Amino acid sequence: MKLYDFGLAPNCRRVRFFAAEKGIDLECVTVDMMTQEQLGDGYRKVNERLTVPMLELEDGTKLTESVAICRYLEEMQPEPPLFGSGALGKAQVEMWHRRVELDGLVAAAEALRNSAAGFRDRALPGPQNFEQIPALAERGQRRLDAFFAMLETRLAESPYLAGDTFSIADILGVVVVDFARAVKRRIPEDATHTARWHAEISARPAASA
Numbered sequence: 031m032k033l034y035d036f037g038l039a040p041n042c043r044r045v046r047f048f049a050a051e052k053g054i055d056l057e058c059v060t061v062d063m064m065t066q067e068q069l070g071d072g073y074r075k076v077n078e079r080l081t082v083p084m085l086e087l088e089d090g091t092k093l094t095e096s097v098a099i100c101r102y103l104e105e106m107q108p109e110p111p112l113f114g115s116g117a118l119g120k121a122q123v124e125m126w127h128r129r130v131e132l133d134g135l136v137a138a139a140e141a142l143r144n145s146a147a148g149f150r151d152r153a154l155p156g157p158q159n160f161e162q163i164p165a166l167a168e169r170g171q172r173r174l175d176a177f178f179a180m181l182e183t184r185l186a187e188s189p190y191l192a193g194d195t196f197s198i199a200d201i202l203g204v205v206v207v208d209f210a211r212a213v214k215r216r217i218p219e220d221a222t223h224t225a226r227w228h229a230e231i232s233a234r235p236a237a238s239a
């Protein structure tokens with residue numbers, strides 16, 4: 031299986047981290063977002079959505095959307111279960127994964143893409159150009175405050191985001207915390223529970239995939 035990938039992109043890191051946790055080898059093909067390779071004719075022929083990650087299966091089937099890719103890998107290689115186990119366990123992973131995505135990843139992307147020069151007229155990914163809105167960058171920063179507060183409250187009561195077991199919610203959580211550095215946000219000094227959780231998960235070999 032071939033993963034069209036860019037090292038610094040958070041959605042790509044989510045997939046690489048997830049696959050590595052399962053011991054799945056993916057052949058990574060770099061699409062260099064620094065030179066806007068994702069917008070060029072070559073990649074346009076591969077993926078008309080112009081986004082990464084994209085997984086190409088042996089039979090040529092193409093999957094975009096990082097969560098769809100992870101769900102496919104989970105079905106192909108169920109151990110260890112990273113989307114939770116049992117009705118309640120699966121619902122809790124889904125809930126925390128969604129919270130991290132909507133409140134953390136979207137907030138950080140909003141802050142970065144509406145402020146960085148490299149994303150001028152590219153405030154949203156995809157085939158259509160969208161202008162930057164500076165107020166959204168500022169709002170993204172405030173949403174990140176709320177995200178870091180949410181993490182600390184949750185991790186004060188639970189070893190992992192979805193409970194007692196490591197899951198895709200923790201994978202994305204760490205990916206978002208690291209991505210937030212791009213907009214100069216770090217774990218607050220007094221957020222000791224978040225720091226403990228971040229250090230533990232960052233030490234997993236798959237975290238550097």
Ligand SMILES: N[C@@H](CCC(=O)N[C@@H](CS)C(=O)NCC(=O)O)C(=O)O
Nearest residue numbers: 039040041081082083095096155156
């Ligand atoms: N919802 C998609 C989002 C994919 C996405 O936004 N990918 C970014 C990199 S993290 C991208 O392709 N950006 C291209 C661009 O900015 O032009 C997913 O989860 O895979």
